[in-house]
Amino acid sequence: MRFKFVHAADLHLDTPFRGVPADSGLTGTFQQATFRAFSRIVDVCLREHVAFLVLAGDLFDAKDRSVRARLVLRRELDRLHLAGIQTFIVHGNHDPLSGDTGALGLPDSVKVFGADWEEVEVRHEGRVLCRVQGVSYPEAELRENLSARFRRTAPDFTVGLLHANLGGVEGHANYAPCTVEDLSARGLDYWALGHVHTRAEYLLAGGAVAVYPGNPQGRHVNEPGERGCVLVEVEEGRTRRRFVPVDRVRWHRLEVGLTGLGSLDGLVAAVTELVDASCPDELEGHAVRLTLTGRGPLHRELSRPEALGQLETELREQLAQRHPPVLLESLRDASRPELELxxxxxxxxxxxxxxxxxxxxxxxxxxxxxxxxxxxxxxxxxxxxxxxxxxxxxxxxxxxxxxxxxxxxxxxxxxxxx
Incomplete structure (x- = not known):
């Protein structure tokens, strides 16, 4: 049987963005970005006529979910409900079950897995289409290997929905730690993972796969590049996976070489050209960290007191006037003197x-x-x-x-x- 579903994780709705000054004029654009990215995930589900959406934890940025974030979640899930598309949710370390006040109901088509492992059948025209298993974090810190609770119960295609650190990925708290061997041993077909914000796939025994879609919206300069969700097509028990970008503002780390540049206006022109080539027009905004590299006479010029800061201010004002606007997160100097050391x-x-x-x-x-x-x-x-x-x-x-x-x-x- 052939069907499709969308896998997303780590929405972090209403997250505070790091590196966006309150007086930048772009605060509103960035603050709306997580909501707009989630809306685009729902758009993908509707456009592709998927059977269901899985959300692998950290829907909210904090245990105390903001009212705005909860209302946006309800509104977007209502869109799926009206289209007959189911949603399956687990909660992770940022939004554990203990933070749910119960003040906002969700549509009947939404299944939120509790603190105990559970499996749900997905049916289509009276037949079992597939099975979805999941378990949520009861509290923020969970060190247990939750993957050990999962198991295959039937020959139907089975999805495991899990918020976990697979292989001890650095930069992420080691919650619900597990290994590739752990996931392979459970015999499931597709592991829909969350927690790690960098997109990754792990091939498992028997043709199974474990996938991190990454977060759908970068939140700071250490989350650069395209962000989105994964569209999964299942046929004869095998999957084809396609990454779909949904981010509305994008972070970049760009390097500008000083070699061959003999004037400040030449440097400004080089920065403008690089930003134009790196920042697509179809997004609502960009944020850039610029690093100066290479050797050249401008190294000495920019080493003078306050020179780098003044150049940063000038570039920030110019880039903010672009369409879409570009926020200069910072300008850093890693260039070297023209002198041959x-x-x-x-x-x-x-x-x-x-x-x-x-x-x-x-x-x-x-x-x-x-x-x-x-x-x-x-x-x-x-x-x-x-x-x-x-x-x-x-x-x-x-x-x-x-x-x-x-x-x-x-x-x-x-x-x-x-």
């Missing part, structure tokens, strides 16, 4: 020794940490910043030492030439 190293002397010492600190984190801890002025500055809520100096950043070495050598070289 290898020549300085080989020449030795004070400059060569200075570079060698800086590189040694960068290569030895323990030595760098010791220097940081021993310097009384750095400690005092760090304490003052922490009282202001800033953690910038909580731990040393090797690139700071490296860049400081370059700048001193550059200055010494200029003085020698003069």
């Amino acid at each position: 290898e020549t300085v190293r080989l020449a030795g002397g004070f400059s060569g020794t200075l570079l060698a010492e800086a590189e040694a600190l960068v290569a030895e984190p323990e030595a760098l940490a010791a220097l940081w801890a021993e310097d009384a002025e750095l400690r005092a500055l760090g304490q003052r910043l922490r009282r202001l809520g800033v953690e910038a100096l909580e731990r040393p950043r090797p690139e700071w030492v490296e860049q400081a070495g370059w700048q001193v050598v550059e200055q010494l070289h200029e003085e020698d030439v003069a």
